[in-house]
Amino acid sequence: MFQKDTQQALRSLIVLATEQRSIAVGELAKLSGTPAPTLAKVVATLGRHGLVQGRPGPGGGYTLAKSAMEISLHDVVVAFQGSEFVGACIFGQAGCQVKCSVHDPWHDMMNQLFDYLKKTHIGDVVRVGASNFEV
Numbered sequence: 001m002f003q004k005d006t007q008q009a010l011r012s013l014i015v016l017a018t019e020q021r022s023i024a025v026g027e028l029a030k031l032s033g034t035p036a037p038t039l040a041k042v043v044a045t046l047g048r049h050g051l052v053q054g055r056p057g058p059g060g061g062y063t064l065a066k067s068a069m070e071i072s073l074h075d076v077v078v079a080f081q082g083s084e085f086v087g088a089c090i091f092g093q094a095g096c097q098v099k100c101s102v103h104d105p106w107h108d109m110m111n112q113l114f115d116y117l118k119k120t121h122i123g124d125v126v127r128v129g130a131s132n133f134e135v
Helices: 004-019 025-032 036-048 073-081 083-087 103-119 122-127
Strands: 052-055 061-064
Touching: 004 025, 004 036, 004 052, 004 061, 004 073, 004 122, 025 036, 025 061, 036 052, 036 073, 073 103, 073 122
Parallel strands: none
Antiparallel strands: 052 061
């Protein structure tokens, strides 16, 4: 359901929240199971959206730009997939001119998902131990 870069971003944020220290791109790539060149693009997007901050030089690296409890899963999904993701047609149609039989149930389900993503934060994921993903 979520694009690969969204999944990589979520894993990277979980690592940063768990480690609670500045982590260089190479180490963050290894810990999150994301190739370093891909991770560089992911953290650039996260940085543009105010979710991580980078510090160059020795002892530098990436940290969360704010508390893990202030970064919702919704923030991350929207950063990578856009805010229109919630209203997206299951069949990829640009706009629903005529509602099909799937339209209303799909739209309701997507709204429930986005409500959940808005109220669930990176800190919640780390707190319940879901950060034990395998890379």
